[in-house]
Amino acid sequence: MTARFDQGPWATAGVQTVQPGVHRVPLPLPDDGLHAVNVYLLEDLTDDGGIVMIDGGWAIPEARKALEEALAAIGRDLGEITHILVTHIHRDHYTQAVELRRLLGSRVHLGAGERPGLEMLHRLGSDVPAGSLETLRQAGAGELADRIEAMDHGGYDPSVWEAPDRWLGAETLSFGDSELRVVPTPGHTKGHVVYLDERRGLLFAGDHVLPHITPSIGFELAEPGGRPLADYLDSLRLMTRFADARLLPAHGPVSDSTHSRVAELLAHHDDRLARTLTALGEDTLDAHAVARKLGWTRRQVPFGELSAFNQMLAVNETAAHLDVLVLQEWATVAYTGGVNRYARVR
Numbered sequence: 001m002t003a004r005f006d007q008g009p010w011a012t013a014g015v016q017t018v019q020p021g022v023h024r025v026p027l028p029l030p031d032d033g034l035h036a037v038n039v040y041l042l043e044d045l046t047d048d049g050g051i052v053m054i055d056g057g058w059a060i061p062e063a064r065k066a067l068e069e070a071l072a073a074i075g076r077d078l079g080e081i082t083h084i085l086v087t088h089i090h091r092d093h094y095t096q097a098v099e100l101r102r103l104l105g106s107r108v109h110l111g112a113g114e115r116p117g118l119e120m121l122h123r124l125g126s127d128v129p130a131g132s133l134e135t136l137r138q139a140g141a142g143e144l145a146d147r148i149e150a151m152d153h154g155g156y157d158p159s160v161w162e163a164p165d166r167w168l169g170a171e172t173l174s175f176g177d178s179e180l181r182v183v184p185t186p187g188h189t190k191g192h193v194v195y196l197d198e199r200r201g202l203l204f205a206g207d208h209v210l211p212h213i214t215p216s217i218g219f220e221l222a223e224p225g226g227r228p229l230a231d232y233l234d235s236l237r238l239m240t241r242f243a244d245a246r247l248l249p250a251h252g253p254v255s256d257s258t259h260s261r262v263a264e265l266l267a268h269h270d271d272r273l274a275r276t277l278t279a280l281g282e283d284t285l286d287a288h289a290v291a292r293k294l295g296w297t298r299r300q301v302p303f304g305e306l307s308a309f310n311q312m313l314a315v316n317e318t319a320a321h322l323d324v325l326v327l328q329e330w331a332t333v334a335y336t337g338g339v340n341r342y343a344r345v346r
Helices: 060-074 092-105 114-125 130-138 143-149 229-241 258-280 287-291 309-328
Strands: 016-018 023-029 038-044 050-055 081-085 109-113 166-168 171-175 180-184 192-199 204-205 246-249 331-336 339-344
Touching: 023 060, 038 060, 038 246, 060 092, 081 092, 092 109, 092 130, 109 114, 114 130, 114 166, 130 143, 130 309, 130 339, 143 309, 229 258, 229 309, 246 258, 258 287, 258 309, 287 309, 287 339, 309 331, 309 339
Parallel strands: 050 081, 081 109, 109 166, 204 246
Antiparallel strands: 016 023, 023 038, 038 050, 171 180, 180 192, 192 204, 331 339
16 A cells, blocks of 8 residues: 655656656655655657656646746756646546646546546546545445545545546557557556557556555545456556566656566565455454554554555555455455455355
8 A cells, every 4th residue: 555655866856867858757746645746758759849748747836837847957848748648547647637738738648447437526526536435335444434535635626637638448659650558557546557668668657566665456436346456466467468668657766677566566465465364364354354453554554553544545455455365265255234244265
């Protein structure tokens, strides 16, 4: 799960040129444990000399200012951004992309799997993660779901949640002589995609593969359903079917090997599945009860010491791990009284 951690130098404002024509720009986040989100500026892809931007950042004035200063540092300006390729629907990736489109006329692209979440957001007139809250209730944490729902989420602004210009599937985007392969990678969200530059050996990974932390699983606006951790593990394994590439993540520094980090993440989830099974023990428990028996983050913080938001992530990730244990036939699940209850196979 994501949690507050030392941001390190990667989150310091400025520009890192990854290689000629490819620049990493960390943009600030408001009161967020991750401190910054990386966006990437790609030059010399389009025939008109425009900039292709990977992810948009959070629509706050500080992020716009940091982006403008980064562009000026490479001799470009905001008006040269022609396409914004977003990895997923979360606020820190999508909302500034929509704002920049309104300002500049840039085209916004988003994975088609995010469409149900965006439509639900507009139906509810709220950016509360309704899908995640329903998962909480099915996990036996109804009181926690009510507390989170009652919090001030900053107000719903429909103008930053407009639909993209184009919904993306598994396809290849062509920009002049360059191509970016769109690879659907469900797990963190149902519609998460990554962008693979096979010619240059670069993976713009969004929140799918992160160098220092594990992404939250199934943090959804849309209705719950499916097996988000099983999807995520499959999406991780999918990365190893492509040639290894430099990892350009949304949070954290650039690193040399996607494959090595994927191996670490798969090993982490194997360990987490074993710990979850041990915590389940011989009892019949809901995911909330199991989560309270586990440690969280690399420091093994007790559940009760987490913030309400991180408790939500912890419970929902526990439910995701329990569902994989059911798929692996290590556990069974019964849905009674609106709650999923799990038992170890004896």
